[in-house]
Amino acid sequence: METSLLSIDQLADAAAIIAAGGTVAFPTETVYGLGADASNATAISKIFLAKGRPSDNPLIVHVADMTGVLRFAKEITPIAKTLMDAFWPGPLTLVMPRGDSVADELCAGLSTVAIRMPKHPVALELILRAGVPLVAPSANRSGRPSATTWEAVHEDLSGRVDAIVCGDPTEFGLESTVIDITQSPPCVLRHGAISLNSIQSLVTDVVSVEELDSREQVRKRKSPGTRHRHYQPKARVLIANSPSYGTSHRDEESVADGTSKSVAEDPSGIHASRAWIGLSSPSRSEDWRIIKVCESPEDYARVLFSFFREMDRRGMELIVCQRVPDTGIGRALMDRIRRASAVE
Numbered sequence: 001m002e003t004s005l006l007s008i009d010q011l012a013d014a015a016a017i018i019a020a021g022g023t024v025a026f027p028t029e030t031v032y033g034l035g036a037d038a039s040n041a042t043a044i045s046k047i048f049l050a051k052g053r054p055s056d057n058p059l060i061v062h063v064a065d066m067t068g069v070l071r072f073a074k075e076i077t078p079i080a081k082t083l084m085d086a087f088w089p090g091p092l093t094l095v096m097p098r099g100d101s102v103a104d105e106l107c108a109g110l111s112t113v114a115i116r117m118p119k120h121p122v123a124l125e126l127i128l129r130a131g132v133p134l135v136a137p138s139a140n141r142s143g144r145p146s147a148t149t150w151e152a153v154h155e156d157l158s159g160r161v162d163a164i165v166c167g168d169p170t171e172f173g174l175e176s177t178v179i180d181i182t183q184s185p186p187c188v189l190r191h192g193a194i195s196l197n198s199i200q201s202l203v204t205d206v207v208s209v210e211e212l213d214s215r216e217q218v219r220k221r222k223s224p225g226t227r228h229r230h231y232q233p234k235a236r237v238l239i240a241n242s243p244s245y246g247t248s249h250r251d252e253e254s255v256a257d258g259t260s261k262s263v264a265e266d267p268s269g270i271h272a273s274r275a276w277i278g279l280s281s282p283s284r285s286e287d288w289r290i291i292k293v294c295e296s297p298e299d300y301a302r303v304l305f306s307f308f309r310e311m312d313r314r315g316m317e318l319i320v321c322q323r324v325p326d327t328g329i330g331r332a333l334m335d336r337i338r339r340a341s342a343v344e
């Protein structure tokens, strides 16, 4: 299949492809999405095929108005209304009771459906022109870092999708926050661009899925997607607790499965293929081939995935990510870094 590259002035063409059951990648404020008609089961199956996505991982429906929500969700509860008023359009995805006519493929057979209203003007206009809500997972091959530029979409999906709308690099660089409001207490399943704190300031007793797991007080809930490999560049990813990483064997790295790896196990052993990203420089800069110092946690979040991809293109074998405090955007950022560093 030939993939057309469209400009943001060619949304009529993009909408026509969607209406014909095709697939179009487009920018949102979080990451690029791979869109298809959310009411067309055949189009939905093309998305899973293009990404190599496991069929048990449901998709997010992207809407431009409340009519779109009511086509897919059974009801809008008071909590849903509160969150929509506060954060829509924007990077918050609500898991809601599923409406009767929603395709099984979209929800991976669950009784719930995930919905968000993006705030990116190109995304909103594309949905309106298509005249139907769009399913849109992140526009990357399954398991890879999400695409934050159209070039990254092209790298992963060229020849596998009908078109790419070539907009600017995305504003947040990490995906939306996913919150399940179908059960009590409401539960953040995926940390993202909207922080847990800002949600908790509006809806009391919202918890995060890690808290539920550790309290074991409510039956475990999971975002199905979190079972799968995610965000992984080809290079090995490790987490540095401090800028003195690599100078001391005390510098243990904790990875997502709870085990620890010491710096002595650095698989490359050669400085020529080591890259660093963080909020400050590592203490021995001569040990690093590439050093990327970000201005703020927000900046770090915005560039992380494109940095991973660039390091792969440059053949780096090891990427070390400096830890940031687990608050605000830092929580989502550390979640992505931990998953990128997970060893199976």
Ligand code: TXA
Binding pocket: 028, 030, 031, 032, 033, 034, 057, 058, 059, 060, 091, 093, 095, 107, 110, 112, 113, 114, 118, 136, 137, 138, 139, 174, 175, 176, 177, 178, 189, 190, 222, 223, 224, 225, 226
């Ligand atoms: O920012 C975003 O959300 C981007 C842009 C393109 O909008 N989209 C995105 O989609 O990240 P995707 O497919 O890569 O991630 C969707 C996440 C997965 O973790 C999936 O398991 C979860 O949402 N999800 C979808 N439907 C769900 C449901 N009914 N219940 C629980 N989790 C659900």
Ligand code: MG
Binding pocket: 137, 138, 146
């Ligand atoms: Mg994704």
